[in-house]
Amino acid sequence: MPELRKDPIVGRWVIISTDRAKRPSDFTREPVKAKGGFCPFCSGNEAKTPPEVLAYRPNGASPNTQGWTVRVVPNKFPALGIEGNLSRQAEGMFDKMNGIGAHEVIIETPEHGVMLEDLPEKRIEDVLWAFRDRIVDLKKDRRFKYILIFKNHGQLAGATLEHSHGQLIALPILPKHVVEELEGSRQYFMYKERCVFCDIIRQETEAGVRVVSESDAFLTVAPYAPRFPFETWILPKRHESAFENSSSQVYEGLAKTIKNLLQRADQVLDNPAYNLVIHTAPVQENAMEYYHWHIEFMPRLTKIAGFEWGTGFYQNPTPPEEAAKYLREARVEHAQPVTVP
Ligand SMILES: [Zn+2]
Numbered sequence: 009m010p011e012l013r014k015d016p017i018v019g020r021w022v023i024i025s026t027d028r029a030k031r032p033s034d035f036t037r038e039p040v041k042a043k044g045g046f047c048p049f050c051s052g053n054e055a056k057t058p059p060e061v062l063a064y065r066p067n068g069a070s071p072n073t074q075g076w077t078v079r080v081v082p083n084k085f086p087a088l089g090i091e092g093n094l095s096r097q098a099e100g101m102f103d104k105m106n107g108i109g110a111h112e113v114i115i116e117t118p119e120h121g122v123m124l125e126d127l128p129e130k131r132i133e134d135v136l137w138a139f140r141d142r143i144v145d146l147k148k149d150r151r152f153k154y155i156l157i158f159k160n161h162g163q164l165a166g167a168t169l170e171h172s173h174g175q176l177i178a179l180p181i182l183p184k185h186v187v188e189e190l191e192g193s194r195q196y197f198m199y200k201e202r203c204v205f206c207d208i209i210r211q212e213t214e215a216g217v218r219v220v221s222e223s224d225a226f227l228t229v230a231p232y233a234p235r236f237p238f239e240t241w242i243l244p245k246r247h248e249s250a251f252e253n254s255s256s257q258v259y260e261g262l263a264k265t266i267k268n269l270l271q272r273a274d275q276v277l278d279n280p281a282y283n284l285v286i287h288t289a290p291v292q293e294n295a296m297e298y299y300h301w302h303i304e305f306m307p308r309l310t311k312i313a314g315f316e317w318g319t320g321f322y323q324n325p326t327p328p329e330e331a332a333k334y335l336r337e338a339r340v341e342h343a344q345p346v347t348v349p
């Protein structure tokens with residue numbers, strides 16, 4: 009019998025097919041294709057991107073030249089523009105506002121073809137610091153209410169450039185999915201006087217069946233009601249609502265955890281296309297006791313079809329207990345450390 013399961017945070021129901029559960033080998037994979045041609049993110053092509061807003065250069069070289077390890081540039085084709093005033097207007101019964109926002113690209117490595125999980129932990133940590141530094145800078149701009157950091161890997165996940173990168177979008181409004189999480193976790197807190205994410209960490213650690221891995225600072229779990237096969241969340245064990253307010257130990261631990269999860273997914277799912285998002289508190293808010301930042305990792309193994317569009321219901325052919333078991337049992341070998349040119 010298929011099972012309907014409810015997510016405790018946003019109240020979203022999903023259908024888990026338990027009868028003909030799909031195993032990793034049942035998904036047809038379109039390999040993450042290497043495309044030839046010019047790449048503006050490669051070391052040496054600094055002049056081909058808009059001027060950088062941040063870069064880490066261990067050798068102290070000048071901006072927009074080679075020698076960086078992580079480099080952040082405005083997106084050449086931004087979804088939103090940085091200039092101008094926010095103005096809300098009505099158009100009859102409709103609402104509109106100027107498309108103000110920031111859209112930046114975090115180039116995670118100067119080397120083409122190296123994936124995030126191939127980098128040494130220390131360099132993944134640098135990428136996390138770049139995320140943090142950009143949030144801290146952009147939140148000074150009071151026009152921005154939310155800053156989303158995400159990563160698309162592979163064409164199936166929407167990546168248009170192969171060179172490993174993350175993206176940041178600063179928004180003048182709170183996005184719907186975030187509002188739903190904030191509302192859901194606030195209601196849970198009002199009812200139980202506990203953070204729903206802290207409760208999930210407690211219960212999942214005890215149950216163990218959906219745990220992928222665990223360290224001092226992080227729990228990696230398949231959520232109880234996942235929308236997608238092999239959907240996995242990374243939860244910081246220590247309660248904190250804002251990603252950018254974490255301690256340096258947290259970024260150190262997170263770098264290890266991300267590398268570990270991506271290596272497990274590569275092994276079980278053969279280098280899948282994926283989306284990864286950091287859900288954190290709205291930037292103009294003080295610390296929240298009911299919200300808890302986290303990472304959602306979603307391999308793109310199935311297509312969203314009419315039923316999903318029509319209902320908001322997701323049908324997931326792999327029970328999270330099985331997905332977690334595959335990922336948990338993956339033998340993670342450390343990739344060759346990469347040297348910076
Ligand atoms: Zn490149």
Ligand SMILES: [Zn+2]
Pocket residue numbers: 203204205206207246247248298299300
């Ligand atoms: Zn919490």
Ligand SMILES: [Zn+2]
Pocket residue numbers: 189287302304
């Ligand atoms: Zn979330």
